[in-house]
Amino acid sequence: MYTRPRRNRKSSAIRNMIEESHLSVNHLIYPLFVTDEENKKTEISSMPNIFRWSKDLIIKEVEECVKLGVQNFVLFPVVQEVKKDKVATYSYADDNFYLEVIKNLKREFPSITLMSDVALDPYSTDGHDGLVENGEILNDETLPILAKMSVAQAQAGIDIIGPSDMMDGRIGFIREMLDESGYSNTSIMSYTAKYASAFYGPFRDALDSAPKAGDKKTYQMNPANKKEAILEAMLDVEEGADFLMVKPALAYLDIIHILNENFTLPVTAYNVSGEYAMLCAAAQKGWLNYESSVQETLLSMRRAGASSILTYFAKDFAKMTK
Ligand code: PBG
Numbered sequence: 001m002y003t004r005p006r007r008n009r010k011s012s013a014i015r016n017m018i019e020e021s022h023l024s025v026n027h028l029i030y031p032l033f034v035t036d037e038e039n040k041k042t043e044i045s046s047m048p049n050i051f052r053w054s055k056d057l058i059i060k061e062v063e064e065c066v067k068l069g070v071q072n073f074v075l076f077p078v079v080q081e082v083k084k085d086k087v088a089t090y091s092y093a094d095d096n097f098y099l100e101v102i103k104n105l106k107r108e109f110p111s112i113t114l115m116s117d118v119a120l121d122p123y124s125t126d127g128h129d130g131l132v133e134n135g136e137i138l139n140d141e142t143l144p145i146l147a148k149m150s151v152a153q154a155q156a157g158i159d160i161i162g163p164s165d166m167m168d169g170r171i172g173f174i175r176e177m178l179d180e181s182g183y184s185n186t187s188i189m190s191y192t193a194k195y196a197s198a199f200y201g202p203f204r205d206a207l208d209s210a211p212k213a214g215d216k217k218t219y220q221m222n223p224a225n226k227k228e229a230i231l232e233a234m235l236d237v238e239e240g241a242d243f244l245m246v247k248p249a250l251a252y253l254d255i256i257h258i259l260n261e262n263f264t265l266p267v268t269a270y271n272v273s274g275e276y277a278m279l280c281a282a283a284q285k286g287w288l289n290y291e292s293s294v295q296e297t298l299l300s301m302r303r304a305g306a307s308s309i310l311t312y313f314a315k316d317f318a319k320m321t322k
Contacts, residue, residue, distance in 0.1 A: 021303040023295070025321065029072040029115060029268070030065060030314035033206050034058050036080060036097040046202035047273060048280045050312050052078050055101050059108055066109060068318035074115040074162060074310055075101065078207055079122050087131065088123035088145055092152040099156040106157035115189060116153045118146055118174070119165035127211040129165035129219060137218055142167050147177035154183035160243070164191040166219040172239030189243040189268060190236040193229035193255050196220035199248045199274030206273070229255045233263050241265065246306075248272040250297065253304040260305025269306035271298070276312040291320050 009015055033044070037054035044050050053061050062073060077098035083090040090096055105114055119129040120142065126132040130142035142165070150161045161178070163170050171190050178186050196217045204210040221228055233244050244263060246256045247270035260267045279297065283290035294313045301309050311317070 023299045023302050025069045025318045027308050028314040029310045030070050031074045033076050035078045044206045070318050072113040084125045088120040091123040091149040102156040113159045115160040115162050116158045118163040121209045139167050143173040147174050150174045151181045154186040160187040160189050162189050171241050175240040187242040190241040192232050192236050192244040194247045195223050199272045202273035202277045249301050250275045256304040266307040268308045269301040271311040
């Protein structure tokens with residue numbers, strides 16, 4: 001027995017010396033939900049410790065996170081039913097509160113990274129990411145709406161546009177509109193391989209954005225498939241994306257791995273709401289240790305090849321490691 005792998009594990013110093021993957025708060029992007037209200041925070045029932053923040057309180061929340069070392073945020077709007085219509089007009093309206101919050105946050109905290117969500121579902125009476133006609137999700141008719149939304153967000157000062165809608169050709173379409181409007185410095189993180197997943201449930205509760213009819217299987221990917229992820233990534237690269245994303249993360253570590261092996265763009269993992277809920281529930285029951293399970297989960301995404309991770313654990317992770 002010449003080879004004894006345990007020799008390389010015999011002390012903490014040696015274990016640290018040969019450690020391959022690292023995880024720090026620098027890698028994390030914290031999702032925040034914002035409402036058109038004042039002085040109000042409401043916990044999301046299926047996501048312990050995650051809140052919908054009113055537009056004034058979110059400023060304080062970001063300040064607290066920044067003090068803990070969190071520097072990257074993604075913002076999701078909770079839109080009132082009365083503001084929704086079939087064509088998501090409110091998504092780029094001048095009086096849109098989400099755009100106002102983007103402006104305020106970038107004014108208060110110029111050095112943070114602020115990422116947006118681009119899709120019709122928060123603004124649409126149909127609750128789908130694209131335009132719906134006779135039960136069908138129209139692709140090319142959706143693109144101009146996504147592009148208008150993106151330009152409005154760029155104008156408000158967003159750092160990274162985050163198209164989560166899975167329409168074909170949207171990255172190129174949005175890139176062209178951004179460039180034509182003078183926003184060639186605004187980045188795009190494409191939701192490259194976004195699967196039709198059961199793990200988005202708590203997020204749809206948070207936003208009240210579940211589809212009114214049907215499901216998202218004609219645009220989000222089939223969980224059984226891997227090759228399509230490569231095709232989607234090839235298109236995103238061609239169309240000018242700056243980052244690729246895989247979503248969800250935990251059940252899709254092989255997809256993160258294969259994109260990272262085959263493409264030079266950084267790959268981001270979205271550790272989604274259902275993954276958060278499931279770990280919190282087990283920890284609340286005392287079945288799992290919260291801190292070590294969170295760290296191991298996030299580290300597995302880094303090991304798989306994610307350079308950054310969107311995660312609802314970001315703030316807690318910052319606290320744990322401070
Ligand atoms: C919708 C969108 C979803 C998420 C992010 N953007 C839900 C969906 O596709 O239905 C899910 C995020 C999460 O579950 O944490 N454009």
